[in-house]
Amino acid sequence: MKKLMIMGGFIGFLVGLVSSSVSLGVASPLVFFRACISAAIGGLLLRWWGRLWIRSIAHAHTERLAAEASSNSTAIPQLNQH
Secondary structure, eight states: OHHHHHHHHHHHHHHHHHHHHHSTTOOHHHHHHHHHHHHHHHHHHHHHHHHHHHHHHHHHHHHHHHHHHHHHHHOOOOOOOO
16 A cells, blocks of 8 residues: 555656646746645545555455355255165
8 A cells, every 4th residue: 555655646746747847937946846745645546546446356355255155055966865
């Protein structure tokens, strides 16, 4: 999870840096400030998305296990009675 937040912060910083530096007439400290704010927002968004993704994978795994358990319990072997 830490890696996702760091990666989100890095991506957010780059997006904020590029988008702020493209606009003409913006002072350098303001560009850096906007990039830092974008890094914080990007890190939080990617952390949220990562938690949601892991929760969905865990939910799908438990559903798969439940489906396998129910299919195994319904398949009762028939005994030959002679």
